[in-house]
Amino acid sequence: MVKFDVWRAVLVGIFLVACMALAGTASATESRPQNDGSILPIPLTTNVDxxxxxxxxxxxxxxxxxxxxxxxxxxxxxxxxxxxxxxxxxxxxxxxxxxxxxxxxxxxxxxxxxxxxxxxxxxxxxxxxxxxxxxxxxxxxxxxxxxxxxxxxxxxxxxxxxxxxxxxxxxxxxxxxxxxxSLITPNAPFDQFPRGDSAAISADEKMGFELFRDHGCISCHLGRNVGGGMFQKVGVHLQYFTDRKTTQADLGRYTATGKEEDKHVFRVPSLRNVEVTAPYFHDGSISTLESAVTTMGKIQLGIDLSSDDVALIVKFLKTLTGEFRGRSLAAGK
Ligand code: HEC
Ligand code: HEC
Missing domain, CATH: 1.10.760.10 (Cytochrome c-like domain)
Known part of the structure; x- marks a missing residue:
């Protein structure tokens, strides 16, 4: 009899934990409807000495x-x-x-x-x-x-x-x-949104994020830094380096490993604050965000993005500009 009660208690316990887990997931998705959790906000403070x-x-x-x-x-x-x-x-x-x-x-x-x-x-x-x-x-x-x-x-x-x-x-x-x-940039509009400030992001910016997510940019640019978390070849769909005079820099990870398959492989860069860090790419060969986004579509995803979609994605990218010591990085530019 005692044994039975213990088992009943265990089963009720498991049921309750499962309910709590489900409720937890529901409220998490509710508070960040536009982000599937692939992009994590930057913490508001650091605990460095x-x-x-x-x-x-x-x-x-x-x-x-x-x-x-x-x-x-x-x-x-x-x-x-x-x-x-x-x-x-x-x-x-x-x-x-x-x-x-x-x-x-x-x-x-x-x-x-x-x-x-x-x-x-x-x-x-x-x-x-x-x-x-x-x-x-x-x-x-x-x-x-x-x-x-x-x-x-x-x-x-x-x-x-x-x-x-x-x-x-x-x-x-x-x-x-x-x-x-200690050089972290919290409080970007995109990070404020899941914290509950629904006015932080406009309808266009939200649409830009959805394009970024649905086209698959997010498969490489994700995590806390919207990038910075993996190695990828530049030119997955379209040879990017064939018609160019290549430099030592273009060889990418190959320079460290000497492996053929690491040629033109780079760490995916972070897209945080990308609004204020032009020119772009490892060699600075791309001068505008619009051109970076268009090129990415072509060479990494094999798609020709329309200029309207590029403009929306750029709007979303600008919501990743954060603050340093309470001041937006965009303010100095
Ligand atoms: C003359 C310009 C110059 C100076 C001076 C310089 N850096 Fe850099 N820094 C660069 C360049 C260019 C790279 C990229 C090098 C590469 O990718 O091989 C870089 C890369 C970095 C990165 C990596 C960032 C990332 O996203 O991967 C860090 C961190 C950094 N530098 C810190 C420092 C520190 C600390 C010093 C001083 C000790 C310093 N840098 C001095 C130009 C400079
Ligand atoms: C397969 C992985 C992958 C995909 C998919 C991808 N990127 Fe990239 N992205 C990279 C890599 C690697 C670089 C570095 C390119 C270089 O340095 O030459 C980069 C660079 C960038 C840059 C320039 C960042 C800087 O600081 O120079 C932007 C902006 C960018 N990507 C946006 C996008 C957008 C928008 C999409 C979707 C249309 C996308 N990326 C899809 C891997 C990817």
């Missing part, structure tokens, strides 16, 4: 980290310009043309790999790459540390923030990474 982030910010803005004191990280990653430099391709420390477009540093914490071809798994690894690259002057984090050791202000600051070992390569990379983890 504020002292490390403040030190990282100082370092990020200090040209003394580069060879010859030429470039700060912030020279190319300008936070009031969408987190990039607005150029088609970066200019190196020696004034030469780079082969890559500068991506934004905003929300880079949400990318599964860093850089266009995705060779780096963490922001710390990426920073080593940034120091070593000719664009930063072919220096190393160790050389930067030796320079900073001669600046008393940094010795004191590192000792205060990292009491155990002060100014070291690891702590330099950590401070830069922690600061970059």
């Amino acid at each position: 504020p002292d490390r982030a403040a030190l990282g910010e100082k370092l990020f803005n200090d040209p003394r980290l580069s060879r010859g004191d030429v470039f700060a990280c912030a020279t190319c990653h300008q936070l009031d310009q969408g987190g990039d430099d607005g150029l088609a391709r970066a200019v190196t420390n020696k004034g030469h043309a780079d082969i890559f477009n500068t991506p934004t540093v905003f929300n880079s914490v949400y990318n599964f790999r860093q850089n266009w071809a995705g060779p780096f798994r963490t922001l710390e690894e990426q920073a080593i790459g940034a120091f070593t690259n000719p664009r930063h002057g072919n220096t190393t984090p160790a050389a930067a540390v030796r320079k900073l050791q001669r600046i008393p202000e940094y010795q004191i600051a590192f000792k205060a923030v990292y009491p155990t070992d002060g100014l070291t390569v690891d702590n330099l990379l950590n401070a830069l990474a922690v600061y970059q983890k």
